Each structure stands twice: as C-alpha cells, then as structure tokens.
Amino acid sequence: GSHDKTFEIPEDGIVRIVTEDGTVLTEHKVEQGDIWRACQTKDLPIRDWVRLAVNRARATGMPAVFWLDSERPHDAQLIKKVKTYLKDHDTEGLDIRIMAPVCAIRWTMER
Known part of the structure; x- marks a missing residue:
C-alpha cells in the first residue's frame, strides 16, 4: 500500500x-x-504501458490515447516518460495522442 x-x-x-x-x-x-x-509509479510498468498502446494501435488501426493531464503534477511526470518511451517504438502511421481526461472523453465521444 x-x-x-x-x-x-x-x-x-x-x-x-x-x-x-x-x-x-x-x-x-x-x-x-x-x-x-504521494503517488508512485514504477518505470518498467510505464514502459510496458507504452509498448502495449503502440502494439494495440498497430493491431487495430485505431488511435491510442493516453489520458493524462499536464496540469496534474503526477501526470506531468508520466507525460515526460510516455513521450520518451514512444521514441523507442515505430509509431509511423499510428495516431497516438496524450490528452487530459475531459478532452479525451469529448474526442472519443465525437468519434
């Protein structure tokens, strides 16, 4: 805990x-x-989360959206890591976004 x-x-x-x-x-x-x-997130699960998102976007042809809010301190740290780890993958042709939850909900519903 x-x-x-x-x-x-x-x-x-x-x-x-x-x-x-x-x-x-x-x-x-x-x-x-x-x-x-304090909220703590380990590095290895973040790397795996990014890998899973890229793989799923590629397999389905659907966008991948990380629901992270840059105004929340913990999310801001996660966004830095997500952006870094996305560079480790071939994301050519994939629609991968980072959006605050309210924006992500609206965007998803409008699709």
Missing part, C-alpha cells in the same frame, strides 16, 4: 518531492490537518 507515503500535514506550507540531486518533481500548497499522499 501507500501508507508510508501518506501524511497528516502538521502546519500550513508546501510539500515537495525532491530528487537526490535537488530537482523538485512536484510541490503542493497544504494546510494544517490536510491528508497528503
């Missing part, structure tokens, strides 16, 4: 997730008493 990544915030401020080299991955304004939980 994520219990080791769940915290009750002791005072108003900012929670940051920082890499060992000092890069801030994400930060959130918080208030005393907030319950804050």
Whole structure:
C-alpha cells in the first residue's frame, strides 16, 4: 500500500518531492490537518504501458490515447516518460495522442 507515503500535514506550507540531486518533481500548497499522499509509479510498468498502446494501435488501426493531464503534477511526470518511451517504438502511421481526461472523453465521444 501507500501508507508510508501518506501524511497528516502538521502546519500550513508546501510539500515537495525532491530528487537526490535537488530537482523538485512536484510541490503542493497544504494546510494544517490536510491528508497528503504521494503517488508512485514504477518505470518498467510505464514502459510496458507504452509498448502495449503502440502494439494495440498497430493491431487495430485505431488511435491510442493516453489520458493524462499536464496540469496534474503526477501526470506531468508520466507525460515526460510516455513521450520518451514512444521514441523507442515505430509509431509511423499510428495516431497516438496524450490528452487530459475531459478532452479525451469529448474526442472519443465525437468519434
């Protein structure tokens, strides 16, 4: 579970997730008493997710849409990885998109 990544915030401020080299991955304004939980996604499943999307798009001839919102810090990190890992695949002729959920829903329904 994520219990080791769940915290009750002791005072108003900012929670940051920082890499060992000092890069801030994400930060959130918080208030005393907030319950804050970090979300963690492992790299290998992301690579596999991209591979599956490319394979499915190729097999079906249908678009593949990653429902990720660049305004959400966790999704923004995933978008970087998806864009990187798409380069490892032959996507020639495939329609692969990254769209925020609301946009993806509208686009899907209009199809």
